[in-house]
Amino acid sequence: MDSRVQAAAYRGVTIDSVPASDTITGPSGGPTTRDGYAVSCFPGSAYCTFFRPGPEVDGAPATLAADLSVWGLGVPGLAFHAKARAGTTLGDPWPGTEPALQLLEGYAQYAMQRFTVQLGRQTVASRLGFTGFDGGAVTFRGANQRLEVRAYGGWGLWRGSVLPVTSPALNPLNEFRPPERTLVAGGGAGWTSPRFDLTVLYQREVDPSVDYFASELAAVTAVVRVVPGVQVSGGADYNLAEGLWGSAEGTLAYAARNGRINASATVRRYRPRFDLWTIWGAFSPVPYTAVDGSFAVTPVRPLLLRATGEYYTFANTETSTPLVNVESQGWRFSWDATYTPTPLIMVQGGYRADFGPGASSRGFDGSATYMVGERLAVGVQGSTLDRPLELRFDESSVVTYGVSARYRPAPRLRIELDANQYVEDRKRPDAAAFDWDQLRVSARVVFSLASHDELRGLPPAVRQMPAAPRSAP
Amino acid sequence: MRPPLAPALIALVLLGPGAAAQQPSPHFDHYKHRQLFPSCATCHREPAEGEGALYPDPAACAGCHNGTVLPQVVWRPPEGPRRTNLRFDHALVAMMIPAGQTKPPTCLVCHGQEGGGWMAVQRVNMKQCLGCHGVTTDHLAAPDTLCAVCHLALPEAQALTRADIATFPVPPSHSEAGWVGGHGHARAATTGGAAVAASCATCHARDFCMTCHVDAPDRPPIQALAPDPRSTAIVVHLKAPASHQDAAFLSTHGATARRAPAECATCHTQESCVTCHMGTARVAAALPRRGSGRGVGAVITRRPPAFHGASFTTGHKEMAAATPALCAGCHVRDDCLTCHRPDAGSAPAYHPVNFLARHPAAAYARETSCSDCHNVAGFCQTCHASAGLASSGPLQSNYHDANRSFSAGHGQAARQSLETCVACHVERDCLTCHSALGGRRFDPHGPGFDAEQLKRKNPQMCTVCHGTAIPTP
Numbered sequence: 001m002d003s004r005v006q007a008a009a010y011r012g013v014t015i016d017s018v019p020a021s022d023t024i025t026g027p028s029g030g031p032t033t034r035d036g037y038a039v040s041c042f043p044g045s046a047y048c049t050f051f052r053p054g055p056e057v058d059g060a061p062a063t064l065a066a067d068l069s070v071w072g073l074g075v076p077g078l079a080f081h082a083k084a085r086a087g088t089t090l091g092d093p094w095p096g097t098e099p100a101l102q103l104l105e106g107y108a109q110y111a112m113q114r115f116t117v118q119l120g121r122q123t124v125a126s127r128l129g130f131t132g133f134d135g136g137a138v139t140f141r142g143a144n145q146r147l148e149v150r151a152y153g154g155w156g157l158w159r160g161s162v163l164p165v166t167s168p169a170l171n172p173l174n175e176f177r178p179p180e181r182t183l184v185a186g187g188g189a190g191w192t193s194p195r196f197d198l199t200v201l202y203q204r205e206v207d208p209s210v211d212y213f214a215s216e217l218a219a220v221t222a223v224v225r226v227v228p229g230v231q232v233s234g235g236a237d238y239n240l241a242e243g244l245w246g247s248a249e250g251t252l253a254y255a256a257r258n259g260r261i262n263a264s265a266t267v268r269r270y271r272p273r274f275d276l277w278t279i280w281g282a283f284s285p286v287p288y289t290a291v292d293g294s295f296a297v298t299p300v301r302p303l304l305l306r307a308t309g310e311y312y313t314f315a316n317t318e319t320s321t322p323l324v325n326v327e328s329q330g331w332r333f334s335w336d337a338t339y340t341p342t343p344l345i346m347v348q349g350g351y352r353a354d355f356g357p358g359a360s361s362r363g364f365d366g367s368a369t370y371m372v373g374e375r376l377a378v379g380v381q382g383s384t385l386d387r388p389l390e391l392r393f394d395e396s397s398v399v400t401y402g403v404s405a406r407y408r409p410a411p412r413l414r415i416e417l418d419a420n421q422y423v424e425d426r427k428r429p430d431a432a433a434f435d436w437d438q439l440r441v442s443a444r445v446v447f448s449l450a451s452h453d454e455l456r457g458l459p460p461a462v463r464q465m466p467a468a469p470r471s472a473p
Numbered sequence: 474m475r476p477p478l479a480p481a482l483i484a485l486v487l488l489g490p491g492a493a494a495q496q497p498s499p500h501f502d503h504y505k506h507r508q509l510f511p512s513c514a515t516c517h518r519e520p521a522e523g524e525g526a527l528y529p530d531p532a533a534c535a536g537c538h539n540g541t542v543l544p545q546v547v548w549r550p551p552e553g554p555r556r557t558n559l560r561f562d563h564a565l566v567a568m569m570i571p572a573g574q575t576k577p578p579t580c581l582v583c584h585g586q587e588g589g590g591w592m593a594v595q596r597v598n599m600k601q602c603l604g605c606h607g608v609t610t611d612h613l614a615a616p617d618t619l620c621a622v623c624h625l626a627l628p629e630a631q632a633l634t635r636a637d638i639a640t641f642p643v644p645p646s647h648s649e650a651g652w653v654g655g656h657g658h659a660r661a662a663t664t665g666g667a668a669v670a671a672s673c674a675t676c677h678a679r680d681f682c683m684t685c686h687v688d689a690p691d692r693p694p695i696q697a698l699a700p701d702p703r704s705t706a707i708v709v710h711l712k713a714p715a716s717h718q719d720a721a722f723l724s725t726h727g728a729t730a731r732r733a734p735a736e737c738a739t740c741h742t743q744e745s746c747v748t749c750h751m752g753t754a755r756v757a758a759a760l761p762r763r764g765s766g767r768g769v770g771a772v773i774t775r776r777p778p779a780f781h782g783a784s785f786t787t788g789h790k791e792m793a794a795a796t797p798a799l800c801a802g803c804h805v806r807d808d809c810l811t812c813h814r815p816d817a818g819s820a821p822a823y824h825p826v827n828f829l830a831r832h833p834a835a836a837y838a839r840e841t842s843c844s845d846c847h848n849v850a851g852f853c854q855t856c857h858a859s860a861g862l863a864s865s866g867p868l869q870s871n872y873h874d875a876n877r878s879f880s881a882g883h884g885q886a887a888r889q890s891l892e893t894c895v896a897c898h899v900e901r902d903c904l905t906c907h908s909a910l911g912g913r914r915f916d917p918h919g920p921g922f923d924a925e926q927l928k929r930k931n932p933q934m935c936t937v938c939h940g941t942a943i944p945t946p
Contacts, residue, residue, distance in 0.1 A: 012860025040871035049870035095855040127794030129845035161848035212931040221794040243926035276931035284919030285891040317888040324882030358837025391873040
């Protein structure tokens with residue numbers, strides 16, 4: 001069980017209006033309110049609109065997530081899994097806390113040497129994303145374990161959510177939605193060998209209220225291990241519903257035998273896709289093509305250096321916008337270093353820059369963690385960020401600094417505390433600029449009803465496995 | 474009458490390495506007393522009188538070492554059983570009549586140093602022993618059939634301590650190439666027709682074999698040895714075979730394991746496999762489970778393969794899609810769901826600290842596919858709405874005020890970043906202008922738009938703008 005509570009405040013904007021007759025000409029020559037807010041006046045309208053700083057929202061979201069697995073029921077291969085989350089807010093309304101109880105997964109599984117059957121709420125992971133549904137899935141495996149065939153189907157959950165598309169919680173702006181849950185069906189086959197892997201996938205989603213497609217996709221992915229340490233991988237998906245190639249990528253990766261050098265070069269294309277019950281596909285979103293590379297080296301054992309970079313450019317949008325010129329290409333770059341002189345000390349620092357359409361950002365971040373004994377870890381962290389927007393006058397800068405502590409008083413219990421001061425400055429050439437400084441505090445408690453050491457029936461090697469890095473204090 | 478010297482001399486040299494530790498005084502220096510004693514029998518009795526009678530009377534020493542003539546010495550004959558694994562007993566000397574002779578050998582035949590003169594003695598002249606038994610090799614290279622003539626099996630030599638066993642000399646055969654493998658010590662263990670070779674049983678017991686052999690219960694030669702925990706005093710370290718050093722071994726060992734699981738079963742139990750293959754324990758079915766009577770064997774450390782480079786967290790998409798079976802070898806669903814789940818925003822380790830502040834840059838150009846994990850409506854819109862960023866009525870304001878003509882010239886930005894647009898806007902915002910039924914009737918269709926395809930898959934989306942009079946492409 002994993003519980004968290006966080007105290008955080010944010011401040012957005014709120015729309016306001018002023019009679020056109022009350023506006024004046026500001027320093028830049030445009031209309032403003034008398035107190036200095038730049039306004040937009042539509043021709044013929046008696047009112048002009050503007051955005052002023054919004055109210056302070058003090059949120060305190062609290063969540064409790066629970067994972068449960070049950071096996072050893074007398075039938076070899078039979079198990080039950082459930083993963084659920086309860087959420088609420090102890091302060092102002094907070095996004096994502098409705099509905100209060102959400103079932104992420106909950107299914108029964110019967111697994112044998114050659115096949116696995118799952119029944120209940122589950123998700124299927126593939127290059128098409130995570131597909132959630134309430135239904136069943138069957139997986140067959142070949143005798144040599146190289147061939148695997150899967151089929152699944154059920155009532156769908158909306159993409160990226162554990163709620164169906166009919167849920168009011170997923171319609172905050174009152175958009176058009178199908179009146180019934182969609183039906184999901186899909187399948188795929190994969191072949192794995194020491195040198196070559198191949199997977200093909202197919203998935204469709206149907207709106208049963210009209211019996212039309214919500215989506216229909218196919219994909220192929222392959223990996224070739226050329227020689228030890230060198231690997232070529234790639235894949236593409238095809239949008240059968242719209243008759244368009246979707247996202248695709250190809251990667252050449254190298255990993256040194258001693259694990260001290262990793263490098264990769266990728267050419268990829270990204271094209272968004274939308275459900276056919278929306279009209280967004282008719283607006284013809286264009287893909288971008290990117291070339292990126294990454295490099296990581298461990299020159300000496302306690303030091304890890306990493307760098308990544310990417311350049312991308314959008315396809316021709318075939319639009320004519322003489323009055324508006326927006327970026328159509330961008331680049332990203334980052335580097336970071338991790339230094340672990342002893343198992344008790346870790347120092348990390350890095351820089352990241354992202355310049356492209358819509359928004360850009362750049363900044364440093366760093367942290368240092370020290371293990372005080374086996375149960376307590378304390379750390380300090382800080383970062384800087386400059387984030388100019390392209391489509392709105394807003395150039396924010398944020399400096400953060402804070403402390404953190406991770407404490408494991410008992411093998412079953414883990415407590416985490418963080419406190420960070422945010423010093424934010426939002427720059428605008430009118431009165432809408434404001435500073436937004438705040439202290440954010442978060443607390444997390446993780447309690448295991450049964451720890452690894454107590455799980456009966458698991459092999460000793462599993463019970464003795466060290467905790468994964470993500471759960472280390 | 475003075476006690477005979479010979480038996481004492483013999484006893485002293487045969488008592489073994491630990492004999493001195495039982496005595497308050499150092500070994501008797503025979504050579505230093507060579508001019509004092511004319512005969513072994515001066516101090517030692519006849520061998521025929523038994524082992525216990527071989528030691529001289531301590532009072533005999535005090536005849537000279539009385540503190541007046543010579544300094545006093547303290548010496549006592551050892552007590553308890555002999556710390557040795559020899560079957561030899563001096564009572565047998567009377568029967569040891571070499572061929573062609575009529576009398577047993579004198580003391581110096583077995584204990585004298587060649588060319589060393591009177592009272593230059595050693596523990597035993599091994600060459601003499603072997604010569605009488607017809608052996609021409611070195612002691613430790615003697616035929617297997619002769620070991621048991623002189624030596625007890627280790628479990629029978631109960632007087633030996635772990636320290637004694639740890640100092641056993643190592644036979645030259647143990648240093649030969651291939652000794653560790655099945656064609657080395659395994660073949661030697663079955664030499665001679667017995668269940669286990671006497672040469673093994675002289676120095677080793679079952680516990681020693683179990684240091685490495687997890688298949689000990691399945692190996693008759695090992696089971697033929699009696700258990701004896703003292704045998705682990707001889708320390709051995711399990712070393713991975715040369716094949717395991719191959720860089721491709723991690724990806725190819727599965728085929729080897731399927732072809733000849735018995736080879737793996739020497740050192741590996743099922744626990745070895747499930748340390749990594751925790752999600753597919755069936756791959757270990759051919760190996761024994763860890764349990765009593767089996768050695769610990771190889772202890773596997775679960776670590777990521779070399780191709781999990783430093784950037785693998787963000788670049789594993791293709792591999793995960795192409796080879797889910799390969800992933801499943803080491804990973805379970807929970808590993809994926811840590812990041813890839815609908816509430817992934819709260820999951821640590823995927824997005825870096827302070828990502829919320831800089832997410833516009835990553836979201837505008839879709840650094841990754843946000844919607845794979847985040848539902849646009851439930852995740853983006855709800856948060857943007859609470860910050861005053863979502864469209865909440867007729868489009869009258871100009872939030873994007875970096876260009877006052879943005880509303881009229883947003884086409885390029887929209888087709889490049891449509892997923893970002895829909896994080897704040899809904900369809901009716903766009904239908905104000907982009908509808909064939911009213912408004913300004915701007916055509917939104919762009920490159921790649923296949924009207925016929927979309928009409929065939931879901932004509933409902935066409936009717937939103939075209940009504941029932943969907944134009945024929």
